[in-house]
Amino acid sequence: MDIPLPYVKPLPPFLAQRYHGWKATTYSQNKAWFRKLATEGQHPRAMIISCCDSRVHVASIFGADAGEFFIHRNVANLVPAFAPDGDHHGTSAAIEYAVTALHVSHIIVLGHSQCGGVQGCLDMCTGNAPELEQSSSFVGRWMDILRPGYERVRDKYAPEDMAAALEKESVMVALENLMTFPFVNEAVESDMLTLHGLWTDIGEGTLECLDSKSREFFPV
Template sequence: MKIAHQLPAYLARRYHGWKATTYEQNKGWHLQLAEEGQHPRCMVISCCDSRVSPLALFEADQGELFIHRNIANLVPPHEGDGRHHGTSAAVEYAVKVLKVSHLIVLGHSACGGVKGCYDMCAGHAPDLEDPSSYVGRWMDILRPSYDDLSDGSDEDRIAALEKHSVVVSLTNLMTFPHVQAAVEEGRLSLHGLWTDIGQGGLEFYDAETDTFRPV
């Protein structure tokens, strides 16, 4: 069975356009990145959502941000079993090998993963309750936050849960011994952000007041 195919024509065209223009104009920078390796100062854990682009949001060049993406920008709690933990592996590499100074968890509005968690907790998504659902089991990380939501409209509660996903991830990051040590020694700072993809807004998590405020 043929399991891999040629690149779609529209993507191939875009690649050739990039190679002939953007790459050629910045060829020296690309060669430098290839020869000297990466030295990002910041890691960003963001959602897989195609509407969220950390590079665009911070006007960052290639090599500036170490980016890991997953459903709903979640970080699981530390589990020392060495199994298949993609997010945990990315965090370990960023902190222990790249020695980033900043680690950002970036949440966003209209997050499909968070809405799925909300629907699952409300009993409206039986497919996610199925033990075989990868998405459902991943959203179990956020599930306890559903009970902490204040009363209100579904829209407001889902928006609140989006921000809970950022705080949960920040809390879970501190369960990793190498993250905790780096934070306590002042080598690493954690940051929580939430962006409104429609309005272009950006808010940061203020741990002292336990609220999100405009950047």
């Protein structure tokens, strides 16, 4: 006998209304394209690793249609180092699938301004968020990935500039860790894959790209 799930509720009316509006317009006007995607599968050219932050609208920034990007989102757009230890690694699994199954040509790591995850890491590393130091904190243990980035900027920037600097370090830490994955490294070395680092200012709508030699970000 199936066990009921009393804690699961119907979709909120405002979301149901939006769905019906989408189905009647966007889907209806592009029905052939959606059915083509369904029958032929996805063939995205790029994977984008971005933050969970609801203000970072990846598809909108690049004017992307369905099927163009393989998008993975997590707190602070981070990538853990390669660690095939048998534990659950959603980000690592997404990267593996994108590179070895979908054969994407580009992986883009997209950071952003006013990142709550990065601010949490900064607070944790400066002793202002003891709750994140607890072993039971999922956010804290995830933000441990960014500790090397904090160590690089801690003595280089004034306190008021630290968060913005660490946001860009999160992009570089992710890119560095990407190269620890053997299949990523092999694809990059064989010119089958390129890596890119971006940072966007939410309020200003600007987009900056990482220069590999200077480790600085410049306007796109």
